[in-house]
Amino acid sequence: MSDVLKDRETLYKLIISQLRYDGLDLVASSLARCVGLEDLPLAPSSRLLELVKFGLLEEKAGREPELDVVPGLTPRVQPEATGLDTNVKLGLDLEYERDEHGTSPPVSQYETHYVTAHKGPVTSAAFTPDGRLCATGSVDTSIKIIDISRMLAKAAQSQSERQAERELDEGGGMKNHPVIRTMYDHDLAINTIKFHPTSAVLVSGGEDRKVNLFDYTKSTVKKAYKSIQEVEAVREISIHPCGDYLLVATDHPTVRLYDMNTMQCFVSSNPDDQHKAALTSVEYCPAANLFVTASADGAWKLWDGVSNRCVQTYRDAHAGAEVQSVHFTRNSKFVLTSGRDSTAKLWELSTGRVINTYGGAIIQSNNHAPAVFNYNEDFVLFPDDKNMSIGCWDSRTAEKLPSLPSGHNNSIRYLVHSSCSPAFLSCSEDYRARFWYCRGS
Numbered sequence: 241m242s243d244v245l246k247d248r249e250t251l252y253k254l255i256i257s258q259l260r261y262d263g264l265d266l267v268a269s270s271l272a273r274c275v276g277l278e279d280l281p282l283a284p285s286s287r288l289l290e291l292v293k294f295g296l297l298e299e300k301a302g303r304e305p306e307l308d309v310v311p312g313l314t315p316r317v318q319p320e321a322t323g324l325d326t327n328v329k330l331g332l333d334l335e336y337e338r339d340e341h342g343t344s345p346p347v348s349q350y351e352t353h354y355v356t357a358h359k360g361p362v363t364s365a366a367f368t369p370d371g372r373l374c375a376t377g378s379v380d381t382s383i384k385i386i387d388i389s390r391m392l393a394k395a396a397q398s399q400s401e402r403q404a405e406r407e408l409d410e411g412g413g414m415k416n417h418p419v420i421r422t423m424y425d426h427d428l429a430i431n432t433i434k435f436h437p438t439s440a441v442l443v444s445g446g447e448d449r450k451v452n453l454f455d456y457t458k459s460t461v462k463k464a465y466k467s468i469q470e471v472e473a474v475r476e477i478s479i480h481p482c483g484d485y486l487l488v489a490t491d492h493p494t495v496r497l498y499d500m501n502t503m504q505c506f507v508s509s510n511p512d513d514q515h516k517a518a519l520t521s522v523e524y525c526p527a528a529n530l531f532v533t534a535s536a537d538g539a540w541k542l543w544d545g546v547s548n549r550c551v552q553t554y555r556d557a558h559a560g561a562e563v564q565s566v567h568f569t570r571n572s573k574f575v576l577t578s579g580r581d582s583t584a585k586l587w588e589l590s591t592g593r594v595i596n597t598y599g600g601a602i603i604q605s606n607n608h609a610p611a612v613f614n615y616n617e618d619f620v621l622f623p624d625d626k627n628m629s630i631g632c633w634d635s636r637t638a639e640k641l642p643s644l645p646s647g648h649n650n651s652i653r654y655l656v657h658s659s660c661s662p663a664f665l666s667c668s669e670d671y672r673a674r675f676w677y678c679r680g681s
Contacts, residue, residue: 244591252277257285331570331617332635344618345662347632348642350676353395354418356384360429362667363608363653366442368435371660373420376673377430377444385421385442385456388663391675394418421456425464431608432476438483445474451488451498468503470496475608478523478531480545487531489519495533497548506548513550515539520608521565525572530589532575534563540577542589552592558583565610569617576611576620584611584622586635596638602626604651612657614664621664623652630655630666647674 252275259268261284272278360379367374375385393416428447435442440457444464451474452464472491479486479500486498493515497506508514515535524531524545534540538560542552557563558579567576574595578584584598601624603609611622613635620633629643630652646652650669657664662678 249275249277253280253282254285254288254291257282258288260284261286332574332613333569333571344614344616345678346619346641347614347621347630347644350644350662350664350678352647352674353677354386354391354675356386356419356673356675358382358384358671358673360671361650361653361669362671362673363429363431364433364444365654365656365665365667365673366433366435367656367658367663367665369437369659371658371663373435374658374665374675375433375435375442376665376667377433377446378671379429381424381426381428381430381446383421383423383430383433383442383444383454384419385423386418386675387420388675390416390418390420392677395677421459423454423456423462423464425452425454425462425467426450428473431474434477434479436479436483437481443477443479443486445470445477445488447473449473449490451477451486453500466503468498472518475519476521476523480524481526481528487522487524489522489533491518493517493519493535493537495519495522495543508543508548508550510549513541513543515541520563521610523566523568525568526570527572530568530572532566532568534566534577536562538562538579540566540575542575554587554592557585557587564608565612567610567612569613576613578609578611578622580609584620584633586620586638596635598622598631598633598638598640600624600633600640601631608653610655612655612664614657615659615661621655621657623655623666625651644676648672 256268256272356376358378358380362376362378364377365374372388373385374388375383377383426446426448430444430446433442433444442454442456445451449470449472451468451470453466454464455461470488470490474488474490476489477486484500486500488496494507515537517535517537519533519535521534529545531543531545532540539553539555540557540563541550543550557577558581561580564578564580573589575587575589576584580603582601582603585594586596588595598620601622604625609623611620613620617635620635622631624631624643628648629645631643632641634641646666648668648670652666652668654667655664664676665673667673
């Protein structure tokens with residue numbers, strides 16, 4: 241018997257003994273039959289209650305046990321080594337009840353504070369880790385970097401202040417304009433953009449099969465200082481938390497790992513590790529020892545981030561439909577996926593089970609439709625093409641909450657939420673990206 245099965249049997253024995261101790265013999269007998277322990281004499285005992293009390297005291301003291309997400313993999317990298325904030329709340333964890341859960345604003349309370357327009361559909365967006373800047377990428381091959389504090393200040397202006405600023409802009413003064421950089425170095429549509437976690441660098445990938453690196457500290461430089469030529473159109477990229485490595489997902493089944501200092505490329509030594517169709521999404525976990533990929537073959541895969549080997553494949557994750565996106569929770573214990581079956585799913589890595597399914601949205605377009613968490617992982621956001629809205633679910637209970645009318649007049653291509661504040665960007669086929677924010681939260 242495996243250790244997991246032994247642990248579960250021990251748990252059931254404790255529950256049955258506790259029920260008998262509490263005088264609930266009928267319930268205890270029913271449970272014993274259900275789990276195959278009816279022939280095992282179990283004495284009444286309150287040990288489960290004592291263990292729960294002890295565990296709650298330990299949890300309150302902040303001494304949560306360090307559990308391997310997937311036993312046998314490369315150990316987790318310590319936060320100090322990756323530059324991560326060691327004081328950050330770990331977000332969604334179904335093993336622990338957090339007093340803070342549900343205190344962040346649901347999506348229905350957000351408002352549009354700024355709209356930026358491109359000359360083509362807006363296909364991607366990103367926030368810096370500190371939440372001060374965001375960026376949008378478009379089919380028109382341009383990338384805009386936007387100052388969030390300026391967007392919020394502009395939204396708070398009175399009508400007379402806006403008119404005065406408009407006249408100043410017409411006179412050639414763009415001092416307080418939210419868009420602080422515009423960069424061009426792609427020949428075709430941009431599909432993905434990401435900010436570097438430790439440097440003032442933005443990385444982009446597009447239909448022209450290029451991955452470009454931009455230094456946005458120099459206002460006069462609009463071209464990439466470094467470029468990688470890929471074999472197929474680039475769909476998604478993910479940067480290692482330490483900033484030294486880059487994962488690239490393309491319209492090819494093979495996921496590629498690049499050393500960002502030397503630009504040397506690495507792939508798994510076993511061809512059977514790879515997907516059977518084009519990749520759609522890729523992401524490193526915050527702990528840096530794992531990454532995940534999604535594909536048009538209907539599967540998503542879990543990889544060892546050090547050996548670059550696939551350790552688990554989840555086939556038919558969305559009833560055989562294409563898997564659109566994959567995202568880790570902050571504690572790296574769960575993965576959120578979305579698919580063309582119009583659902584988002586929360587997977588527990590230690591068991592490989594689907595814990596929650598977030599349904600009710602309808603995806604009618606053929607566009608990339610990611611599901612994302614809000615900044616503290618209280619809620620899951622997912623576009624709804626049928627109602628031109630952004631759906632919202634409680635991440636723990638999967639309860640459907642009121643949706644947010646998107647304000648777009650065409651399909652939403654991309655959603656990204658800030659990791660540290662109640663702000664997100666929605667990108668649409670209507671050539672616009674909307675910045676949403678909830679004040680007073």
